[in-house]
Amino acid sequence: MNILTNIAPVKITLTVLAAMMLCLTNMVGAQVLVPSGSFHSVMPEIKGEPVEVESFYLDSTAVTNQQYNEFLQDHENWKPENVPSIFAYKGYLKNWENTNADDIVNPNQPVTSVSWYAANAYCQSAGGRLPTLNEWEYSAQLMDFESTADAKEFANRLMSWYSTFDNENMGAVGSTGIENRYGIKDQFGLIMEWVEDFKPVVADDLSLDCGTVGRMQKLGNAYSYAASIRYITRMSFSPKSTNSTVGFRCAYNVETMEDKKSNL
Amino acid sequence: MKSIKLTFTLVIGLLLTGITSLSYAQTSEYEIDGKTFGMPEAEVFTEDYDGPPVVGDHLSMLPNLEPLDYEGNKTHEVRIDIIAQEIEVADGVKYEAWTFGGTVPGPVLHVREGDRITFTMKNRSDEAVTITQPTKEGSPFMQQVAQNNYMKAQEATMPMPHSMDFHAGTVAKDDKWRTIAPGQSIKFDWVANYAGSYIYHCGTPSVLMHTAMGQHGVVVVSPKDGYDTGYEVDKEYVIVQSEYYLKKGPGDLYQYDYEGAQNRNPSHVVFNGHQTILHDQPLKANAGDRVRFHVSNNGPSGTSSFHVIGGIFDRVWLEGHPFNEMRGMQTVLLGASSSATIDMIVPEEGKYILIDHEFADAEKGATGTLKAGPREK
């Protein structure tokens, strides 16, 4: 049972099976192939047409404090003391006590309080990029449920989660038990995540007023309500925003990954 | 190569920023019927401010109303920052509220018809802010909360975009009521053109969720020539009715109940943000007093049939406007975001119950006590 009853079924292909194999062999930080497909966006500009998404690779988990710290050792200009204010608000990495390579606190928790610029720089250095909004949302919807009731129950939980993040007791990446059918973990239940085009052009048109949620209720269910909260929240960010609940994971073009593999 | 990529990213980022800072049509100030319109464009900026979240001489905690200790009109410098706060709204029911200034409802702002308000608000939802330290700075609100922390407010963080919509202001919402991200501030002017009690609330979608999570309050705009009564009132109180939609979360805290909110099935309907506060701390008066209630129903979705058991409303000004006078009302019906200013003569020593006469609401908490002492005059 898919979370969206009207989503087009995804064809099982050999690439899918390959992706499943890949995620079995890797736990944290694995890059997983998300095969092409389509999904229904809550964005009002899309009139009933499913959004087509090409195949791409996505980190199975969000970037951790440890991973981000390793990045900082090679990219001193992204250390909090060096980052110019045009790239991040004051709260950049505010929950970090220091940026020494040796004693990073909560190494397996997702890094948060990073600006969109910082997330971009990280993913570039990892040979990837931030996922696009549609890639991220498409992957997030590739979840399987036993029944409509289960899907509804999940969506209700999602709404509560969007009202109260427990950022005091944030879990490690991979700890939520929430994952899509290809093994992409924690797209819900842990943090919110940056995407490349977090403020699509339509954001201005929507003007973020009280009717916006209603206009996003195309799918008429709790999941699309939760999605609208997520879209609206994301759209309101500045690329300099450094929120304690916002981290990221990287995406990779299929060609890039194939080049990488053939070089091994 | 690397530096070129970075520059490109910066350009994209600036484009993204640009979308929020489109220039708005400038209107110069003008007057119609003695009312002032055409406010300067709002300013969105970042600041290092980390002081009291509520600043201004005429901001108080419910049910108090700060007296207007000045003649004629003035410009008020007002700050109400957005902070997350863990609060208790009924015995044992705590949740992480999204607030204006740290309480639900937020502080009461009192101004006079024709006053100008220069309003500043910082979205500090990602910052742990304590509101209960005794302070001489800021506002009467800060001192009153420190002395009487009935919501047991504790600092919390929950970064979300928010905005401010003052019903007492007459401005373009796409400019002044703009949504700001955590870490950003907004500053704009508005003029209190109409007398009455007006709600304020967050207008960021989902408005239902943002207001139900606690982002609302009241501005009392006193008429410039007062109410035409020929008497002074002895006591003046502000009462706000609102709903909570909460369910038990996985830990000790309660959480937003999406289905309850959608289906207009509140877990609590309360006066002044807490299920029993107006019984625990009754309003006080004496027999023969004229008591003025500024009553506002902040919703988000319910109505209030406001009544006082044992009393009849002597005079009622619907929405608090001096032209809207009614006499001898038993109950005042208030829609969501509707208010009334009510004068009542306290009949005799004893107890009077303020109540939403929609009993389903009353039994979820919408009641309070006015305790009357003996006649003194």
Ligand SMILES: [Cu+2]
């Ligand atoms: Cu809000």
